[in-house]
Amino acid sequence: MPEKTTNxxxxxxxxxxxxxxxxxxxxxxxxxxxxxxxxxVHGMAxxxxxxxxxxxxxxxxxxxxxxxxxxDILASFEKLEALRWLHALAPDGKxxxxxxxxxxxxMETYPEGIDGELDSRAPDRHSIDALSMAMxxxxxxxxxxxxxxxxxxxxxxxxxxWSAAIEKRVPPKTVEINLKAFELGRAAVAx
Amino acid sequence: MRVLLSGNEAVxxxxxxxxxxxxxxxxxxxxxxxxxxxxxxxxxxxxxxSPNEKVAFEVAMGASFGxxxxxxxxxxxxxNVAADPLMTSTSVGGDGxxxxxxxxxxxxxxxxxxQDNRYYARFAKIPLVEPSDxxxxxxxVGEAMRISEEFGTPVLVRLTTRISHAKSPVVLGEREEVxxxxxxxxxxxxxxxxxxxxxxxxxxxxxxxxxxxxxxxxPLNRVEEGDPSVGVISSGISYQxxxxxxxxATFLKLGMSFPFPISLARKxxxxxxxxxxxEENEPFxxxxxxxxxxxxxxxxxxxxxxxxxxxxxxxDCLCDVDAAETRSERAPAAPRPPxxxxxxxxxxxxxxxxxxxxxxxxxIGCYTLGVMPPLAGLDTCICMGASVxxxxxxxKAIGREFAKKMGAVIGDSxxxxxxxxxxxxxxxxxxxxxxxxVDNSTTAMTGHQxxxxxxxxxxGEPTVKLDYVKLARSMGVEDARRVxxxxxxxxxxxxxxxxxxxAPSLLVMEGACALQSRKDWGEPFQVDPETCxxxxxxxxxxxxxxxxxxxxxxEISKLFCVGDACGMCAQICPVGAISAGE
Numbered sequence: 014m015p016e017k018t019t020n021x022x023x024x025x026x027x028x029x030x031x032x033x034x035x036x037x038x039x040x041x042x043x044x045x046x047x048x049x050x051x052x053x054v055h056g057m058a059x060x061x062x063x064x065x066x067x068x069x070x071x072x073x074x075x076x077x078x079x080x081x082x083x084x085d086i087l088a089s090f091e092k093l094e095a096l097r098w099l100h101a102l103a104p105d106g107k108x109x110x111x112x113x114x115x116x117x118x119x120m121e122t123y124p125e126g127i128d129g130e131l132d133s134r135a136p137d138r139h140s141i142d143a144l145s146m147a148m149x150x151x152x153x154x155x156x157x158x159x160x161x162x163x164x165x166x167x168x169x170x171x172x173x174x175w176s177a178a179i180e181k182r183v184p185p186k187t188v189e190i191n192l193k194a195f196e197l198g199r200a201a202v203a204x
Numbered sequence: 205m206r207v208l209l210s211g212n213e214a215v216x217x218x219x220x221x222x223x224x225x226x227x228x229x230x231x232x233x234x235x236x237x238x239x240x241x242x243x244x245x246x247x248x249x250x251x252x253x254s255p256n257e258k259v260a261f262e263v264a265m266g267a268s269f270g271x272x273x274x275x276x277x278x279x280x281x282x283x284n285v286a287a288d289p290l291m292t293s294t295s296v297g298g299d300g301x302x303x304x305x306x307x308x309x310x311x312x313x314x315x316x317x318x319q320d321n322r323y324y325a326r327f328a329k330i331p332l333v334e335p336s337d338x339x340x341x342x343x344x345v346g347e348a349m350r351i352s353e354e355f356g357t358p359v360l361v362r363l364t365t366r367i368s369h370a371k372s373p374v375v376l377g378e379r380e381e382v383x384x385x386x387x388x389x390x391x392x393x394x395x396x397x398x399x400x401x402x403x404x405x406x407x408x409x410x411x412x413x414x415x416x417x418x419x420x421x422x423p424l425n426r427v428e429e430g431d432p433s434v435g436v437i438s439s440g441i442s443y444q445x446x447x448x449x450x451x452x453a454t455f456l457k458l459g460m461s462f463p464f465p466i467s468l469a470r471k472x473x474x475x476x477x478x479x480x481x482x483e484e485n486e487p488f489x490x491x492x493x494x495x496x497x498x499x500x501x502x503x504x505x506x507x508x509x510x511x512x513x514x515x516x517x518x519x520d521c522l523c524d525v526d527a528a529e530t531r532s533e534r535a536p537a538a539p540r541p542p543x544x545x546x547x548x549x550x551x552x553x554x555x556x557x558x559x560x561x562x563x564x565x566x567x568i569g570c571y572t573l574g575v576m577p578p579l580a581g582l583d584t585c586i587c588m589g590a591s592v593x594x595x596x597x598x599x600k601a602i603g604r605e606f607a608k609k610m611g612a613v614i615g616d617s618x619x620x621x622x623x624x625x626x627x628x629x630x631x632x633x634x635x636x637x638x639x640x641x642v643d644n645s646t647t648a649m650t651g652h653q654x655x656x657x658x659x660x661x662x663x664g665e666p667t668v669k670l671d672y673v674k675l676a677r678s679m680g681v682e683d684a685r686r687v688x689x690x691x692x693x694x695x696x697x698x699x700x701x702x703x704x705x706x707a708p709s710l711l712v713m714e715g716a717c718a719l720q721s722r723k724d725w726g727e728p729f730q731v732d733p734e735t736c737x738x739x740x741x742x743x744x745x746x747x748x749x750x751x752x753x754x755x756x757x758x759e760i761s762k763l764f765c766v767g768d769a770c771g772m773c774a775q776i777c778p779v780g781a782i783s784a785g786e
């Protein structure tokens with residue numbers, strides 16, 4: 014296990030299951046005996062607003078938040094949100110983004126030019142269609158476990174460790190769907 | 205056992221482990237989850253939501269008089285509401301351990317200001333402890349209880365958002381049973397008539413000096429040796445940021461930062477050419493140092509006073525100012541502000557006020573989101589309950605006619621918290637202002653807590669339910685009535701009548717919170733594109749479920765629409781193009 018603290022910044026839109034995804038990641042890290050800190054803000058974020066969760070793990074973790082430009086992984090559950098939080102990513106960090114578009118409340122149509130901005134600012138990104146994979150797995154709400162699967166390729170935990178944490182944290186009736194969603198996401202991105 | 209807990213969950217666990225028997229609060233972000241988690245220990249810890257922080261504080265103080273360990277929790281601005289009992293409780297103190305938890309909100313994630321409540325400890329002359337992670341959040345509840353009992357004083361535990369809402373590992377322990385102390389009548393201590401209070405003040409000053417000596421020696425304040433050339437003083441979450449920013453430095457970590465351990469700090473500062481003081485918001489530590497004549501400190505001239513810190517910011521502002529500029533570069537992304545949910549009952553009130561050209565003083569809660577266009581329904585929002593007094597003040601300043609153009613909009617929980625007295629004021633002082641309670645029968649913004657208007661307690665017991673209409677009439681507001689918030693015509697008409705009459709009115713707009721009525725959601729509504737004229741009126745509801753298609757006609761999202769649990773758009777469509785789905 015690396016001595017350096019690993020920083021995973023997860024973002025998206027309220028209702029996409031971001032907090033559960035970061036719970037599962039934290040659970041895996043804790044089960045390995047690592048120090049873990051995870052931070053997010055409750056309240057206003059639920060009402061269709063932007064949601065972020067910071068997860069940091071390693072031998073000893075101090076701050077519960079990731080400083081700008083220091084995320085090893087930026088996992089964005091939505092395209093516009095990837096652009097919003099791009100400054101969190103380290104120069105050599107991995108951007109994993111769900112190509113899904115969710116129009117911000119208050120706008121009548123999805124903002125234009127996101128792809129162009131992402132192309133120029135983050136050419137080296139792993140873009141997946143997590144929503145389709147979630148539906149293939151059995152439920153559109155499994156987007157979060159698809160995304161976990163996708164960025165799990167860049168983290169030092171075994172397949173079994175991920176499965177155990179998913180089984181422990183998702184609602185019992187949805188374990189099968191979530192495990193399948195995880196597999197689909199994991200296969201969609203080359204580690 | 206080692207588990208991941210948020211700071212708030214850890215404080216709740218601390219209540220359990222350190223023998224707390226009574227815990228009280230009024231919900232407020234970021235403090236809410238403390239009591240929400242204490243309730244899991246309800247066999248051992250009695251817990252309750254109070255109507256506001258002042259009452260919560262007084263109940264907790266009473267429980268302390270009654271001889272048990274007690275804890276009261278609130279958000280930072282809640283302590284303003286409880287400031288009256290706070291300032292005098294400090295001279296009364298000294299029965300069952302009494303701990304006050306204030307959760308401050310640097311960066312104002314969900315607050316109207318970022319006041320630094322460490323100053324309340326100094327103002328009220330009580331000890332202050334500042335945990336810096338979840339383990340300390342739990343442990344410091346125990347420490348605070350011991351200090352409270354040993355010195356006969358309430359103790360302030362100050363959390364911040366990144367303590368309250370960040371999770372980190374906590375080792376769990378067993379519950380320590382702390383027997384109730386026998387109640388003994390003691391008027392010299394608990395009846396603060398001036399003759400007693402004068403003596404108590406002297407005692408408070410003596411106690412403060414003993415507490416300072418305690419802080420000098422307490423293991424809560426410790427030196428962590430490192431690089432002998434770099435010294436840092438910090439506390440709370442700022443300590444973690446500073447630790448990341450200066451991993452090799454020598455630290456003075458303050459767990460108990462008031463009374464300030466000035467001798468310890470002076471000795472520490474003498475070892476270094478320069479000492480960095482890292483603290484979020486106000487220069488609380490720095491002021492103590494400077495007042496004592498310690499000048500080799502670097503603090504607020506570099507460390508930002510506004511907003512949250514993080515390790516990157518600390519590093520940049522103290523070491524590498526140039527890097528700060530590159531870091532702050534942001535990609536241009538359209539904002540995604542929070543809005544009223546699809547199916548929210550508050551939407552009809554703001555829509556109808558807006559269409560009628562009536563403004564609103566407003567208040568703290570979900571309905572504050574009514575400020576966003578297109579509803580754009582708010583003129584003011586200041587603090588809990590302010591809407592009611594603000595509206596009356598406008599009426600008194602501008603004239604009685606103005607009451608027809610400006611109402612007060614307040615949530616049910618906020619009305620009970622501190623809107624009731626304002627309504628009494630309107631009646632008593634012969635105002636004509638209309639007060640609208642947007643009543644979703646819950647404290648929605650903070651995550652659906654009960655209050656005296658919901659008929660249920662925190663511990664899950666059915667109870668009496670406050671009747672707003674009867675209350676208003678008893679105050680002298682004769683025109684008081686309930687309105688179905690999902691009936692657009694009724695809402696419109698009620699607002700017209702209430703604002704036009706020359707008397708105070710109370711409208712109670714009743715409708716369940718969409719996040720709680722999920723089981724009643726129907727099939728999503730749909731738009732008939734043949735009938736729709738693209739007039740855009742439905743879009744003025746500001747419902748996240750309604751957008752435009754490629755032809756500019758209205759389009760309803762199947763994912764977001766709650767169907768006939770709402771139906772406001774279908775009611776206002778002038779051509780009847782919107783109907784219930786199959």
